[in-house]
Amino acid sequence: MSLRYALLALLRVGPLSGYDLQKQFSLSVGHVWHAPDSQIYPELRKMETEGLIEGEEQTRGQRGTRRVYHVTDAGQSAYAEWMRSPLDYQRVRDPAHLRAAYLENTTPEAARAFLHGHVSEWQSEREQWEQELRRIDARDNPMLVRRLAVTPEADHERTVAFKRFAYEGLxxxxxxxxxxxxRGLELVDRLDGPPDDGRNSPPSRGDSQA
Amino acid sequence: MSLRYALLALLRVGPLSGYDLQKQFSLSVGHVWHAPDSQIYPELRKMETEGLIEGEEQTRGQRGTRRVYHVTDAGQSAYAEWMRSPLDYQRVRDPAHLRAAYLENTTPEAARAFLHGHVSEWQSEREQWEQELRRIDARDNPMLVRRLAVTPEADHERTVAFKRFAYEGLxxxxxxxxxxxxRGLELVDRLDGPPDDGRNSPPSRGDSQA
DNA sequence: TCCAACATGTAAGGTGTTACATGATTTA
DNA sequence: TAAATCATGTAACACCTTACATGTTGGA
Structure with a gap:
């Protein structure tokens, strides 16, 4: 249910087309909330029928068109209300910790592969978020720049501070x-011996029934 | 796609009915992976048609029946293969950090309410997981006890260690x-002054357009 | 006899993923 | 004229949520 509020947050800065929004979702906002175009276009149509936004068909060249959306008063209210409402936390459903809890059922090699994968997955996420932090500090993000341009000078600090806060958390x-x-990798080493260097095998473990 | 592997992990310890499994999902495993009964029963049927598990109808009293499932060889292989396969990480979609990134759009009160909510949500989650850690240490969890009972003595340490590892991470x-x-609460204090104690109002902020 | 626990589902709808589909415009 | 980018979707399917639906059994 957050997609529409992410869209509203972006549209509040100024009118954008579905395509523009989709770009943001594969760049800045996408580091917090991912959405593919196949989800964005229908959601915009739905939001329009519900009166949260209004689209204006613009011509592009001879025959091309683009639909540019802006937030209505109803949309502003809905956004403000969402901001005031408590977040609904989803029940935990965590594939990585689920697998971690059952690593004794596999080989040390598979356990290590999983843990290495976890490290590199989160390293690459972290890199994205750190880059976004640098962009925030350098005011080098088109949406943030547009946003600050329509925000009173006195609120610039707030705006930037909360962006930083969110990305620092990530x-x-x-x-x-x-x-x-x-720590998991150290645990595997401790339980099953250091990784096989290819010359000799550690004692075979794992895959024990149940 | 992890639901079936969570079910297999439980069934590998020994045959259980849908009802038994559902209990586990509202207790032990449920602290890592939540699933309601309306999802578990159909998934079991589906897994049976795919040959991963087999169900045996048992009578209960005069007319009652219960269907007890056990893992087939194909199920064991599928589980082992899942354990060896890389985890597919979902794209980030994080309502809390999404909202955090836009807290300048609301009142300090609403921002504080959100952050307090976040604290108490995670405190209550943490409490669950710490309790589960205590249960693991005390061998006071029926599934863990059953599991250890069918596990060679030499692998007890591994089994317990990975459970601890998973819950420590959570x-x-x-x-x-x-x-x-x-830290977010401190940030709000710094930006907007300390919380209203009901006697005097801090400078009004937030809800600034865009 | 009533209630808690046992036991198993269906139905409707929302959310998200992946793949497919189409065409216009701008720039090299 | 070819490729990149602009622009907007549909279709099918998987997964999850919430609510509804139904009956049995064992114990107080």
Whole structure:
């Protein structure tokens, strides 16, 4: 249910087309909330029928058109209300921790592969978020620049501070996940001996029934 | 796609009915992976048609029946293969950090309410996971006890160690989220002054257009 | 006899993924 | 004229949520 509010947050800065929004979702906002175009276009249509946004058909060249949306008063209210409402937290459903809880059922090699994968997954996420933090500091993000342009000078600090706050949280989470997986690798070493260097095999373990 | 592997992980310990499994999902495993009964029963039927498990109809009293499932060889292979396969990480879609990134669009009160909510949500999650850690240490969890009973003595340490590892990771994540939200509360204080104690109002902010 | 627990589902709808489909415009 | 980018979708399917639906059994 957050997709529409992510869209509203972007549209509040100024009118954009579905294509523009989709770009944001594969760049800046996409680091917090991913959505493919196949989800964005229908959602915009739905939001329009519900009166949260209004689209204006623009011509592009001879025959081309693009539909540019802006937020209505109803949309502004809906956004404000969402901001005031408590977040509904989803029930936990965590594939990585699920697998971690059953690593004794596989080989040390598979356990290590999983944990290495976890490290590199979160390293690459962290890299994205750190890059976004640098962009925020350098005011090098088109949406943020547009946003600040329509925000009173006195609120610039707030605006930037909350963006930083969000991305710092994500970086810290990534750090936590990486540290956890590294501890997992140490655990595998301790339980099953150091990784096979290809010359001799550690005692075979894992795959024991149940 | 992890639901079936969570079910297989439980069934590998010994045959269980849909009802038994559903209990586990609202207790032990449910702290890592939640699933309602309306999802479990159909999934079991589907897994049976795919040959991963086999169900045996048992009578209960005069007319009652229960269907007890056990893992087939194909199911064992599928589980082992899943354990060896890389985890597919979902694209980030994080309502809390999404909202955090736009907290300048609301009142300090609403921002504080959100952050307090985040703290208490993760505190309550953490409490669950810490309790599960205590249960693991005390061998006070029926599934773990059954599991250890069918596991060679030499593998008990491994089994317990990976369970601990998984839940420790969740506790650490909760700690991270709580610390982050508390820093957010300090940020709001710094930006908008301390919370209204009901006697005088801090300078009104937020809800600035765009 | 009533209630808690046992036991198993269906139905409707929302959300998200992947693949497919189509065409216009701009730039090299 | 070819390729990149602009622009907007549909279709099928998987997964998950919430609510509804139904009956049995064992114990107080």
């Amino acid at each position: 970086v810290e989470r990534a750090n936590g996940e990486i540290a956890w997986a590294r | 506790v650490e994540r909760a700690n991270g989220e709580i610390a982050w939200a508390r």
